[in-house]
Ligand code: HXC
């Protein structure tokens with residue numbers, strides 16, 4: 406994969422899976438821009454991207470819930486790096502909580518970051534996308550199509566993200582812009598996985614359920630993003646691509662209940 410001369414923007418690209426994606430594009434010679442809330446994380450990532458081989462690397466700190474800050478940040482990236490060949494939108498928030506026990510604001514916080522944040526990113530980037538040829542990748546989650554107890558907020562938000570992917574693949578497809586979602590499965594060592602699978606036992610239970618017999622790596626997800634943004638995928642748009650070792654062919658399974666049981670036990674212990 407050679408992305409030299411290409412401009413790649415990764416929103417939420419300063420840790421975990423999204424940072425792995427940014428580093429993979431850097432190693433393929435792209436010009437990179439990353440953004441998230443923490444300026445320290447942005448600075449650390451920009452240095453790592455330069456070390457990984459990026460032709461250029463810049464960053465900015467903003468919150469995807471602030472539409473004007475997103476639009477301004479993306480305009481700054483465009484001024485510095487030119488039209489966007491690749492846009493990855495991956496900022497997200499998650500915590501396990503039963504709906505009856507979380508505040509409306511807690512539910513809304515996740516919807517605001519994951520779903521409305523994606524709208525801000527896509528609309529903010531729209532004027533700056535390369536036409537024809539841009540590839541947009543929204544980072545989704547299995548919760549988009551599988552219900553898990555303790556995850557109604559994430560399920561609702563990520564389902565919305567995938568429907569935006571499908572709809573904009575039509576609205577923007579006529580301008581030569583491709584839009585796809587990538588759905589990571591359980592990815593080793595990431596914040597999201599730690600929040601949902603906090604113990605060694607849970608980690609092993611999940612591993613046993615994965616048909617390919619191992620947790621995913623950030624590089625597995627990055628490889629899918631490189632492919633989807635390459636010429637090899639020039640006729641692929643409007644898809645939701647799972648990178649999950651076939652785990653979700655089994656449906657929500659035990660994991661769909663496990664978190665609910667854990668949260669109810671915790672609630673009983675506290676009362
Ligand atoms: C119940 C909670 C809660 C919890 C927060 N809240 N944590 N409610 N249980 N564990 C409530 C708060 O009480 C508050 O409601 C509201 O949510 C907002 O909380 P804040 O702390 O003010 O929000 P904020 O500082 O904006 O932080 C957002 C966040 C935080 C989502 C709560 O965790 C965050 O910044 N996360 C980013 C990192 C992250 O989550 N990464 C994992 C992504 S993985 P009240 O009513 O009190 O005001 C992923 C999918 C993984 O998305 C899939 C794996 C298979």
Ligand code: NAP
Nearest residue numbers: 417419420421422441442443468469497592595596597598
């Ligand atoms: P992570 O390390 O917490 O990454 C989240 C990124 O988004 C960070 O760079 C974070 O940086 C940024 N961010 C969070 N809230 C933001 C906001 N309001 N505005 C701007 N940036 C914000 O999480 P991860 O586990 O790697 O997950 C990455 C993506 O993969 C998410 O979209 C998640 O839903 C998806 N996913 C993960 C898994 C998994 O196994 N981990 C599985 C399925 C799907 P700041 O803190 O600096 O803002």
